Amino acid sequence: MARAIRLLAPSAIWLCGLLAPSLVLADVPSFVGKYSQPRSQKYIQVNDAFKQARVLEKLAEVLSTAIRFPDQVTLTIRECGQANAFYNRQKRLIVLCHELMENISVGIKRDFARISLPGEVDRSVAGAVMFILMHELGHAFVAQFDLPILGREEDAADQIGAFFILNTQHASDAIAGALWFFKSKTLFYTRQHFSDEHSLGPQRQSNLACWAIGKDHARYSYLMHGGFVTKQRAPRCRNEYLQLESSIYRLLGTKVDLPKR
Numbered sequence: 170m171a172r173a174i175r176l177l178a179p180s181a182i183w184l185c186g187l188l189a190p191s192l193v194l195a196d197v198p199s200f201v202g203k204y205s206q207p208r209s210q211k212y213i214q215v216n217d218a219f220k221q222a223r224v225l226e227k228l229a230e231v232l233s234t235a236i237r238f239p240d241q242v243t244l245t246i247r248e249c250g251q252a253n254a255f256y257n258r259q260k261r262l263i264v265l266c267h268e269l270m271e272n273i274s275v276g277i278k279r280d281f282a283r284i285s286l287p288g289e290v291d292r293s294v295a296g297a298v299m300f301i302l303m304h305e306l307g308h309a310f311v312a313q314f315d316l317p318i319l320g321r322e323e324d325a326a327d328q329i330g331a332f333f334i335l336n337t338q339h340a341s342d343a344i345a346g347a348l349w350f351f352k353s354k355t356l357f358y359t360r361q362h363f364s365d366e367h368s369l370g371p372q373r374q375s376n377l378a379c380w381a382i383g384k385d386h387a388r389y390s391y392l393m394h395g396g397f398v399t400k401q402r403a404p405r406c407r408n409e410y411l412q413l414e415s416s417i418y419r420l421l422g423t424k425v426d427l428p429k430r
Contacts, residue, residue: 198233200242202226207248212267219246228302235426238313244302246270254301256308263305265298273297277349289345296339297346303330316420323367324376331380332417336428344381344389348374348397375402383410 202225207216219225225244232244242261249266256263274294281290307326310316318325334343351373362369368376378397381389383406393403418427 197241198229199236199238200229200232200244202229203243203245205245205247207267209248209267211271212248215267215270216246232306237424238309240313242309242313254305256305256312258308258312261309261312263302263309265302265305269301270298273346273350277346280349289342292339292342293346293349295346296342296344297350300330300334300343300347301350303333303343306330306333310421314420314424321368327368327373327376328380328413329417331377332413335381335384340381341388344377344392347377351377375399379403379406380410380413382406383408383413 204216204220204225207213225246229244240261242263244263244265246265246267249264249268251266252269252272253266254264254269277294277297278290281293304326307329308322310329311318311322311325316325334340334347337343351370358369367373374397378389378392378395379402382392382398382403386407392398393400398406421427
């Protein structure tokens with residue numbers, strides 16, 4: 170996991186595609202980073218690596234340069250007792266759990282090792298974590314600006330996160346990591362799965378793949394061959410992405426320094 174962790178700090182620069190060069194930090198930045206002390210020895214070592222690389226500080230600085238929130242949001246990494254990530258509305262806190270990052274690192278290394286070129290595994294790990302961070306940032310946007318949501322907020326957070334990721338330099342790494350993260354973890358779906366606040370993993374895979382194809386068909390057409398999008402849906406992906414883009418600009422255009430269309 171160490172190499173992937175070292176990639177998370179420079180991967181904050183992925184977000185620079187959303188920034189105007191002339192922007193400067195506000196007197197009170199929209200984001201700050203805060204570390205908590207884990208209990209498990211293995212997470213203590215990881216936590217120290219994050220601190221040494223100043224991962225949270227760099228992420229907070231880049232996000233603060235691009236986003237103007239009414240209330241400050243704290244980015245933190247902590248031992249949670251479960252593999253999870255979440256946004257706490259009351260405390261205005263985005264939490265990435267050590268357990269989740271460990272699961273992602275172990276799983277991607279296991280599943281990608283034989284089919285990936287050197288470096289791709291670590292970039293995919295970093296990409297998955299960055300997509301999850303952008304998803305939680307989507308929840309922060311909804312809460313901070315009281316955005317209107319028709320449907321499930323989790324789907325809206327996926328859309329916001331996908332837009333940000335797709336407009337960065339290393340979108341392919343984030344997509345690869347996120348598609349792995351969303352893969353089905355069961356052969357049988359029950360009422361509990363259907364009642365979950367999140368869409369099913371394979372549905373989230375198809376949505377992300379479709380938006381990517383809609384943004385840049387030439388670059389992401391391989392996702393069609395990978396079976397993530399059906400031939401029936403593929404022709405609609407361009408309009409789906411344009412609708413997503415239009416919604417982001419209408420809802421967030423005065424609050425975030427978005428890339429030029």
